[in-house]
Amino acid sequence: MKRSPNQGFTPRLSIRSVASRARVSIATVSRTINHVSTVNAVLAARVWKAVDELNYFPNSQARALVSGKSKLLGLIISEITNPFFPELIQEFEKVAVERGYEILIGSTNYEPKTMELCARRMFERQVDGVAIMTFGIEQFLLDRFASDDVPVIFIDIPSKHPRSDILSVDYRAGIWEGVQHLAALGHRKVAFISGPLQHRSAGARKSAFLDCIRCAGIKPNQKWLIEGNHTLEGGRDAMQKILALPDLPTAIMCSNDMTAIGVQHALFDASLKIPEDFSLIGFDDIHLAEYTIPPLTTVQMSCKDLAQAAMTSLLSRLQPRKDKVEPEEPITTRLVVRRTTGPPKAS
Amino acid sequence: MKRSPNQGFTPRLSIRSVASRARVSIATVSRTINHVSTVNAVLAARVWKAVDELNYFPNSQARALVSGKSKLLGLIISEITNPFFPELIQEFEKVAVERGYEILIGSTNYEPKTMELCARRMFERQVDGVAIMTFGIEQFLLDRFASDDVPVIFIDIPSKHPRSDILSVDYRAGIWEGVQHLAALGHRKVAFISGPLQHRSAGARKSAFLDCIRCAGIKPNQKWLIEGNHTLEGGRDAMQKILALPDLPTAIMCSNDMTAIGVQHALFDASLKIPEDFSLIGFDDIHLAEYTIPPLTTVQMSCKDLAQAAMTSLLSRLQPRKDKVEPEEPITTRLVVRRTTGPPKAS
DNA sequence: CTGAAAGCGCTAACAA
DNA sequence: TTGTTAGCGCTTTCAG
Secondary structure (H helix, E strand, O other): OOOOOOOOOOOOOOHHHHHHHHOOOHHHHHHHHOOOOOOOHHHHHHHHHHHHHHOOOOOHHHHHHHHOOOOEEEEEEOOOOOOHHHHHHHHHHHHHHHOOOEEEEEEOOOOHHHHHHHHHHHHHOOOOEEEEOOOOOOHHHHHHHHHOOOOEEEEOOOOOOOOEEEEOEEHHHHHHHHHHHHHHHOOOOEEEEEOOOOOHHHHHHHHHHHHHHHHOOOOOOHHHEEEOOOOHHHHHHHHHHHHOOOOOOOEEEEOOHHHHHHHHHHHHHOOOOOOOOOEEEEEEOOHHHHHOOOOOEEEEEOHHHHHHHHHHHHHHHHOOOOOOOOOOOOEEEEEEOOOOOOOOOOO | OOOOOOOOOOOOOOHHHHHHHHOOOHHHHHHHHOOOOOOOHHHHHHHHHHHHHHOOOOOHHHHHHHHOOOOEEEEEEOOOOOOHHHHHHHHHHHHHHHOOOEEEEEEOOOOHHHHHHHHHHHHHOOOOEEEEOOOOOOHHHHHHHHHOOOOEEEEOOOOOOOOEEEEOEEHHHHHHHHHHHHHHHOOOOEEEEEOOOOOHHHHHHHHHHHHHHHHOOOOOOHHHEEEOOOOHHHHHHHHHHHHOOOOOOOEEEEOOHHHHHHHHHHHHHOOOOOOOOOEEEEEEOOHHHHHOOOOOEEEEEOHHHHHHHHHHHHHHHHOOOOOOOOOOOOEEEEEEOOOOOOOOOOO
């Protein structure tokens, strides 16, 4: 088999080509393109000229090998098909590319096995750090990253791993606004469709709701606490379950927007109107929430903030910079009132 | 600066660690893990045992460097925020991982500059191949890939690059069904909201529409041919333009589903009903189309097929296998009738 | 300030 | 069949 990927034809464009064209050593080329300040300006100019003429750029594999830094960041998400995540990815990509990193995306599809596979893929590619933005992760995987000394960041899950960090989200703030909004409208009977409860942050959302509802002086009704799965279908099914109940709530809060959209659909199928028959509040404020019919009232969690905070924290752990690590403030959430909430029917 | 990424502490787990633990040479380890059949079973067993005990996996950077294959595939898309693309990415990820590849995603956001940057990122990471799934690409970038001998695959844009391939999509089939469906319902006045026309495949969709409309014996009205931008906002704005026209169409076809959802929104805002006041047909059949209110009638283009075909073609170019390259059949499209179409109002 | 040379972890000749 | 060795393209000592 041939050594060269290039059919043994053109000698692959390497640092050597630049060196010989610029009549300097490869070391000088390396220093120049890495902006080492000690390089003689004349030589540097020659190097840049050669780089330009040859249209050269360094082989990042080789760089990674010698430096031990792949400049690759893992991003593990639950499911790329859930619109929340693309919005998150977009921010990640932006920040990462700005800082010279590339992102490797892995979707777990909520399956522990797939999650394990994702983690393994990340290891094999020697990612410099990993952001775990799923709604839950197995502890042993975290330990694995820890033992490899790979910085990790994730939401809500505390860990003793020294190079890891938790991004805390203040779910309560937004949910509290939502509950208050509902209460002010006159609702006393509000249901909650949660995410998959084995996932930590889904649990956190639900507890926050329960907490708020009690603070508002409303006694939560177990029958109105349904477990969904953060998908559209899950929301629709959950709402259908609620509709089958003898005693109906007047408002529904959901653990994410996709669930809420599923609810809208179930209600549409049942010829029920929003907000006349039921008030509805989502969570996340995905782009689409503004465009459902009617536009969805929802709790906004800025995925811009989330991604920024995650990246900043990761990168600060990777390249300890002068600018000290900012004190981690929790990501806040707030209610965005649109048109799926109104006074309850019977009131 | 330290050489070792590992703080000079533990000697990083490498092929050498496995070799010494298994009491064989590194070559034998390499052969074993690469399933070269000539390895003695006893030694192989020792190697696997060591691999297992140490929890070793090869450094893909090093592999890439020596083999000239990064096992990285570029995937350039328009905008990850458009739900069509995550569905595509999901398929790509699946197929790629199955075949031992990793995917690097780049979003162009419809900006030529960003597209160029994406291409550059791909080059730098030495991707083995690139799938360009945007709605358009600059020729010079293709040439660049060509000169680097990187296989490329894309939609709709012919190229003379020998290692590139075009995935052709039979837009006409589905659009024809859509037009016929509308005609059968009694519509004679149908508008079309296109994508950004500088993008080739957006153009292809529009021509297909024009073609079909004429075949159906309807004379297209220039006023009802609006250029959108494949986003929700674009669809809404376009529909608002249409609504301002003195002579209104009775049905709207859109170049993609997001545009159609924007139309739904504009109509909702104007208190107009679908399908009573206007019939509406989208394009793509994204997951969400099933869940708009009312559910969107749309032309389905299987992104599963698309991704599969793209990957197959790319991989076949990378690892010429026994199984000859399947003759490329065009991706077909078909109408999915849901609930946004009905007889025209005035008829 | 510059160049020669070592070596990152791995694969593939080549020799034994 | 196995081990030794030469690089892949780059960064970084270490002499000069």
